[in-house]
Amino acid sequence: MSNRSDNFNRADTTNNINGPSDAGSSWSQLSGTWGISSNQAYKSSTGSQEICVLDANAAVVTLQVTLSFLTGGATDLGAVVRVSDNSNYILAVYNHATSTVAFYTNIAGSFTQLNSASPVAYAQGDVMVVDADAGDNLTMKKNGATVLTATSSFNNTATKHGLRMNGDPAASIGWDDFSITDNTVVAASAILMGQALL
Numbered sequence: 001m002s003n004r005s006d007n008f009n010r011a012d013t014t015n016n017i018n019g020p021s022d023a024g025s026s027w028s029q030l031s032g033t034w035g036i037s038s039n040q041a042y043k044s045s046t047g048s049q050e051i052c053v054l055d056a057n058a059a060v061v062t063l064q065v066t067l068s069f070l071t072g073g074a075t076d077l078g079a080v081v082r083v084s085d086n087s088n089y090i091l092a093v094y095n096h097a098t099s100t101v102a103f104y105t106n107i108a109g110s111f112t113q114l115n116s117a118s119p120v121a122y123a124q125g126d127v128m129v130v131d132a133d134a135g136d137n138l139t140m141k142k143n144g145a146t147v148l149t150a151t152s153s154f155n156n157t158a159t160k161h162g163l164r165m166n167g168d169p170a171a172s173i174g175w176d177d178f179s180i181t182d183n184t185v186v187a188a189s190a191i192l193m194g195q196a197l198l
Contacts, residue, residue, distance in 0.1 A: 002064075002179035004056045009039045017041050017052060020178075027052050027162070030086040034163075040068055040174030043165045049106075053083050053162030058182035063130045063161050067094075067122050068174040077165045077173050081132045082158040090152060091164060092130045092140050094122050103138050103150040114138070114150035132156075133183065 006020035006027075014035040017027040027034065032050025034043050043050055063079050076095040083089035087109040094101050102116035122128065122142060129141035136156055140148040161180050165173065 003182045004054045005179040008041045014044045042174045048166045051164040053160040055160045056180040060134045060184045062181040065178045066176040080164045081161045082155040083160040084158045101148045105154045117148045120147045
């Protein structure tokens with residue numbers, strides 16, 4: 001069961017995603033300007049590497065979101081997990097110009113690629129899932145199938161997670177049916193079970 005979720009079904013706006021449908025704390029625009037259009041979230045500003053997040057009060061999570069492309073094609077888009085601020089997070093990115101997926105760390109504003117894979121192509125209506133587990137393993141999935149893995153201990157106690165896009169909103173994407181599932185209890189139970197078997 002997700003502990004944060006948003007279906008974005010509310011009035012259009014160009015300057016803030018505002019409070020999510022789960023009635024929890026509002027979205028934080030850490031960079032750029034975000035809004036709602038036709039019951040989807042989108043980035044309304046034109047800057048690069050822009051993100052917005054929800055606080056899930058958990059670092060061991062599964063983030064899930066449906067990608068809904070609009071006209072044109074921005075350079076790249078995706079999700080961010082374990083975010084502390086605009087300069088420190090883990091990025092799960094899909095570049096649809098090159099059909100490439102990748103994991104990066106952004107540490108003090110400097111991006112380092114952890115792993116990448118191609119060709120991987122997301123289309124309208126596809127579901128992107130990003131898992132960040134207690135063992136510092138990162139997994140990206142497309143419609144339930146794993147497309148990329150990586151490992152990083154960076155920011156592994158940060159509890160904010162969300163959306164990211166690079167480029168012009170006129171050639172961008174919408175996000176729908178967003179959720180963050182807290183897997184902390186599941187991870188702890190697995191550890192205890194493993195210890196019991198020793």
